[in-house]
Amino acid sequence: MxxxxxxxxxxxxxxxxxxxxxxxxxxxxxxxxxxxxxxxxAWRKWNLDASRHSKEVIPPAEYLxxxxxxxxxxxxxxxxxxxxxxxxxxxxxxxxxxxSVKAVPALxxxxxxxxxxxxxxxxxxxxxxxxxxxxxxxxxxxxxPVGHTRLxxxxxGKFGTIDRDHxxxxxxxxxxxxxGEKPQHVYSVRFAARELWGEQAAPQDSxxxxxxxxxxxxx
Amino acid sequence: xxxxxxxFLAAAAATAGAAMTPDLNxxxxxxxDEHQAVPSDPALRVKALESLxxxxxxxxxxxxxxxxxxYEHKIGPRNGARVVARAWSDPAYxxxxxxxxxxxxxxxxxxxxxxxxxxxVENSPKVHNLVVCTLCSCYPxxxxxxxxxxxxxxxxRSRAVIDPRGVLREFGLELAEDVEVRVWDSTAELRYLVLxxxxxxxxxxxxxxxxxxxxxxxxxxxxKVSASKAGNAx
Numbered sequence: 387m388x389x390x391x392x393x394x395x396x397x398x399x400x401x402x403x404x405x406x407x408x409x410x411x412x413x414x415x416x417x418x419x420x421x422x423x424x425x426x427x428a429w430r431k432w433n434l435d436a437s438r439h440s441k442e443v444i445p446p447a448e449y450l451x452x453x454x455x456x457x458x459x460x461x462x463x464x465x466x467x468x469x470x471x472x473x474x475x476x477x478x479x480x481x482x483x484x485x486s487v488k489a490v491p492a493l494x495x496x497x498x499x500x501x502x503x504x505x506x507x508x509x510x511x512x513x514x515x516x517x518x519x520x521x522x523x524x525x526x527x528x529x530x531p532v533g534h535t536r537l538x539x540x541x542x543g544k545f546g547t548i549d550r551d552h553x554x555x556x557x558x559x560x561x562x563x564x565x566g567e568k569p570q571h572v573y574s575v576r577f578a579a580r581e582l583w584g585e586q587a588a589p590q591d592s593x594x595x596x597x598x599x600x601x602x603x604x605x
Numbered sequence: 606x607x608x609x610x611x612x613f614l615a616a617a618a619a620t621a622g623a624a625m626t627p628d629l630n631x632x633x634x635x636x637x638d639e640h641q642a643v644p645s646d647p648a649l650r651v652k653a654l655e656s657l658x659x660x661x662x663x664x665x666x667x668x669x670x671x672x673x674x675x676y677e678h679k680i681g682p683r684n685g686a687r688v689v690a691r692a693w694s695d696p697a698y699x700x701x702x703x704x705x706x707x708x709x710x711x712x713x714x715x716x717x718x719x720x721x722x723x724x725x726v727e728n729s730p731k732v733h734n735l736v737v738c739t740l741c742s743c744y745p746x747x748x749x750x751x752x753x754x755x756x757x758x759x760x761x762r763s764r765a766v767i768d769p770r771g772v773l774r775e776f777g778l779e780l781a782e783d784v785e786v787r788v789w790d791s792t793a794e795l796r797y798l799v800l801x802x803x804x805x806x807x808x809x810x811x812x813x814x815x816x817x818x819x820x821x822x823x824x825x826x827x828x829k830v831s832a833s834k835a836g837n838a839x
Contacts, residue, residue, distance in 0.1 A: 394739030394790065395767040399759040402775050408753050410677045415651035420751075421672035422655060425664045438741055454742070454757045456647055463654070471663060480653055482661045489662035498671040502680070505721040505747075508794035536792045538739055540766065552722070552795055572793045574724075579786075583767050591786040593766050596793030 387532050388539060390446035395540040395583070416455040423462050424501065428493035431469035434506070435562035439534040440464045508556050510569040516599070518573060522548045523605040526575070526597065534562035537601040541593075545605050546577040549594060557598055570599040681750035682821035684715050685798060688748060689824065690816035692725075693803045702800070703727060710748060720747035720796050726789060727800040728826070733780055735773070735826035736789045736797040737765035743791035745798050749821060756825065766790055776827040799826040806832035 393399070411417040427437065440461035441449075449457065466472045476483055493501070518524055528543040529535075536558050550573065557568040575597050579587035658664040688710055692699040702709035706723035710716055723745060726734040738744065739762050744752040755761050764772050769786045773779070780786065789797045801823040807815060822828035 391740055393759055393763040394737075394765075396759075396763040399763045402755050402758065402760045402764075402772065404755050404776070405753070410681075410751055411673070412754075413648060415648040417673040417677065418655055418669060419647075419651050420676070421669035422651075422658065422664060424672055425668050426658070429663070441741070450759065453647075454754065459647060459650060459654070466658075472657065472661065476657060476661070477654075480657055482657070486661070488660075491662060491665035491668065493668045494665050495667040495671045498668040499675075501718060502672065502675045503717045505716065505718040507721045509722060536740060538790065538792065540739075552793070555794055572795070574795070579788075587767075588770070588782070588786065590783075591769065591788075593788045593790060595790045596795050598793070 387442060387534065388530055389442045390449050391442045392539050394538045419455050419458045419462065423458055424498070425491070425493040426462060426466060426471065428497070428501070429469070429471060431471060432465050433561055434508070435534055435556070435558040436564070437461060437465065438558075439562040442534065510554050510556060510567065512554055512569050514554050514570055516551055516571040518548050518571070518599070518602060518604075520548050520551055524548060524575060524602045525605045527601055527603055531559060533559065535559050537597060538595070540582055541577060541595055544577055544581050546575040546581070548573045549576045550574040552596065555598070557600060559600065572596050572598050573602070575602070676746070676751050680747060682748075682824065683816075684713075685745070685748035685821070685824045686816045686819035688713055688715070688798070689800060689819045690812045692800055693815055694812045699800070706798070715747045717747050719743070720745045722795050723748075723798060724795050725798045725800050726787065728802045730802065731783070732785045732787060733826065734787045734789060734799045735765060735769050736791065736799060737762060738791040739763070739766055740792060743796065745796035748798050749824060753821070773827060776822065778828055799824050801830045804830045804832045
């Protein structure tokens, strides 16, 4: 979706402020919502792409106003209600609906250790033909899906070169909407900075994006 | 003032609702600056949410504690610094790191969540690499920990791709005109670590001494490594 989260190339966002002694979590609740996202994700009612999309659909003014982890709160609430893990009534009352059976948590402490150490690979060991070869000139498609996509606006319609084939990965545009993993090749695509931004960019500079087969067409 | 758990969850539900009515009062108080103190209500909302999810048996508090502790105390940029120092000290390791980053980083005992598919890009006198995620906050957790606020902020995400040299200047790094800047926008599940240039004056230093010179910022690409900046937390 053409949301405000797709920020590459925007102006007017202000100076970058670096806090030299920044804690990992600024307040305790940031750590708790961070961890709850993972613990609730273990129910496998949604995936990482759906989780990203849950924050992208926060209306633009709200998205910009919220702190990073406030977006996580909004995203998680949306996901747990949509997935049926909790009801809106429970969120509103703050208590489990009476008579409901208590579940056994999907993510225990030992599983949390394993999750951190092993991760959740997004690559897939399936034999899918690559549509493009390293060195090939390509064009990022001029597409504007209303759902989730990882093709930023600033690269759409632009010409680049396949720099590396990373192999086969889950496709976010379908996966985020539970329409299947549609595994396909992801490439590192080099775009000359001048192709993206015009004469203001230095001639030798470039931006590399990791793009799926479905985002590209032969040039 | 006492406010019940019910009130806070109801407010949170309203925020998460389909309409998502902008809370103008809140916006007025806190503006657009992500660095300001977070108001207390998210703290209470999150506490109420945690209580609900624990009561429903959906969440195990001990698992939450493990996750918070891992990223607060165990996983951070010192991991990446060890990888970089090893690469500087051992040319064969460096070759493996650039060719197959996952395997080489696993050799050092690191890997896992948000570092399942790693790529290492090397800085040189003629090439400078910079990492960003314009769409969200993708960052190589196993080697750098969780990202700092500036990395996730609108100013960095918006400008790193269109004006990388200006961004670097803001971090105090002025690049020569003939240097090639490569910006890596983490749009997929590949996670990027910059292998900074080994600075002059570090010849003969031990791997441990080198490790102390490597900053988080140098591994994101917004700084260089300096022989005189040992102990810089960033």
